[in-house]
Amino acid sequence: MDVLFTSQMVGNVEIKNRFVHSATYEGMAGPDGSVTKNLIKRYHQLAQGEVGLIIPGFMYVHPLGRAYNAPMGIHSDNMIEGLDSLVKAVHEFDSKIFFQINHAGQQTRPEDIGQTPLAPSNSVRDPSYFFKPRQMDETEIKDAAKAFADAAERAVKAGADGIQVHCAHCYLINQFLSPFFNRRQDKWGGSSENRFSFLKQVIQSIQDRVPDDFCITVKLNTNDFTPKPGITPELAVEYAGMLKNLGVDMIEVSCGSSIFSYMNMCRGDVPVKELVQSMPLWKKPLAWFMIQSLKGKYNLNEGYNMAAARSIRPVIGDIPLALVGGMRTLDKMSQAITEQDADLISMSRPFIREPFLVKKFRENEKDKVSCVSCNRCLAAIPNGFPVHCYNKGFPRKA
Numbered sequence: 001m002d003v004l005f006t007s008q009m010v011g012n013v014e015i016k017n018r019f020v021h022s023a024t025y026e027g028m029a030g031p032d033g034s035v036t037k038n039l040i041k042r043y044h045q046l047a048q049g050e051v052g053l054i055i056p057g058f059m060y061v062h063p064l065g066r067a068y069n070a071p072m073g074i075h076s077d078n079m080i081e082g083l084d085s086l087v088k089a090v091h092e093f094d095s096k097i098f099f100q101i102n103h104a105g106q107q108t109r110p111e112d113i114g115q116t117p118l119a120p121s122n123s124v125r126d127p128s129y130f131f132k133p134r135q136m137d138e139t140e141i142k143d144a145a146k147a148f149a150d151a152a153e154r155a156v157k158a159g160a161d162g163i164q165v166h167c168a169h170c171y172l173i174n175q176f177l178s179p180f181f182n183r184r185q186d187k188w189g190g191s192s193e194n195r196f197s198f199l200k201q202v203i204q205s206i207q208d209r210v211p212d213d214f215c216i217t218v219k220l221n222t223n224d225f226t227p228k229p230g231i232t233p234e235l236a237v238e239y240a241g242m243l244k245n246l247g248v249d250m251i252e253v254s255c256g257s258s259i260f261s262y263m264n265m266c267r268g269d270v271p272v273k274e275l276v277q278s279m280p281l282w283k284k285p286l287a288w289f290m291i292q293s294l295k296g297k298y299n300l301n302e303g304y305n306m307a308a309a310r311s312i313r314p315v316i317g318d319i320p321l322a323l324v325g326g327m328r329t330l331d332k333m334s335q336a337i338t339e340q341d342a343d344l345i346s347m348s349r350p351f352i353r354e355p356f357l358v359k360k361f362r363e364n365e366k367d368k369v370s371c372v373s374c375n376r377c378l379a380a381i382p383n384g385f386p387v388h389c390y391n392k393g394f395p396r397k398a
């Protein structure tokens with residue numbers, strides 16, 4: 001286990017141990033996306049709990065890329081002051097913080113952004129809200145790329161140690177990368193190079209705007225698990241090679257999507273009752289039937305993105321790789337580092353239940369997490385509840 005408490009460089013940033021808090025949407029921001037006291041408390045506690053690198057939940061870079069009830073925003077200069085307080089709270093304990101910057105693309109609801117959501121193509125209908133997105137035109141694509149660069153500059157101003165560009169879970173960048181979502185035949189689609197060109201533009205625009213030593217990292221899907229092939233493990237290897245050529249500082253490997261394959265993203269129990277609770281009355285019977293049919297099919301196998309990490313490893317050379325997805329025991333975590341499958345161990349749900357997990361590991365108080373992957377924390381999102389371990393009970397809708 002000692003190897004987990006050795007430091008790791010990510011670009012020019014030294015992470016004191018190998019533990020990463022994987023981005024976790026909190027549902028705790030102000031109505032305008034601003035940082036609140038509860039958010040500061042959450043990340044202050046995780047830093048106190050000795051997490052080496054903290055990546056808070058995604059922050060939207062553009063008002064049209066906002067998703068869910070109360071996400072953090074980095075879309076305006078007005079957010080910088082609050083973000084600066086968040087950084088200071090984490091730095092009090094020698095932890096590092098990267099902001100995850102995101103545009104939801106079609107994974108948001110028309111009522112949340114006041115218009116039809118945007119996407120690379122208008123072909124994929126949202127399976128739960130039934131709308132078709134609007135295909136982005138050239139100006140909208142350039143605006144979205146610029147919004148990422150503006151956000152990165154704000155992250156620098158707020159004192160963050162780096163950023164993580166969200167290229168996973170089928171949000172906008174993932175939609176461009178995926179042949180399932182991206183059906184374009186212009187310079188933004190039609191081949192893997194073209195589908196990569198939006199991400200390339202995003203990264204290069206960021207590189208032009210931030211200091212040379214500012215850490216630019218990505219979270220990449222290694223399998224979208226969409227009804228027809230999106231990013232497959234083979235395509236992910238190709239994209240990882242392209243990211244290496246762009247000079248990114250770390251890749252975190254993940255899978256799944258929030259609309260088509262949330263159970264791939266968060267393997268474990270299927271919280272049927274809690275998910276159905278979030279639906280309007282007329283949808284409940286069908287939703288119950290469909291969600292119930294998933295039960296037992298996504299049991300948590302520890303380190304479920306490990307095979308993907310192994311295939312990406314050879315193409316990214318010495319770029320640090322963070323492995324997320326069901327890492328639950330110290331043995332497995334140490335093994336992943338010792339056998340060089342990963343450089344960093346990233347977790348989300350375990351930290352919701354135990355913010356002091358890393359400290360407890362270091363003090364030999366335990367050798368596995370207490371999280372049982374009941375996924376009620378995930379079901380809190382559509383219900384509009386803040387992130388919390390709801391294993392002992394789930395609130396009824398107000």
Ligand SMILES: Cc1cc2nc3c(=O)[nH]c(=O)nc-3n(C[C@H](O)[C@H](O)[C@H](O)COP(=O)(O)O)c2cc1C
Nearest residue numbers: 022023024025057058324325326347348349377378
């Ligand atoms: C409540 C909740 C919110 C999440 N929010 C985000 C997010 O904002 N950005 C992201 O990249 N992943 C998000 N995820 C996915 C996690 O970062 C992680 O990839 C996934 O939960 C698997 O890791 P785990 O088994 O350690 O939980 C979220 C997961 C949960 C349960």
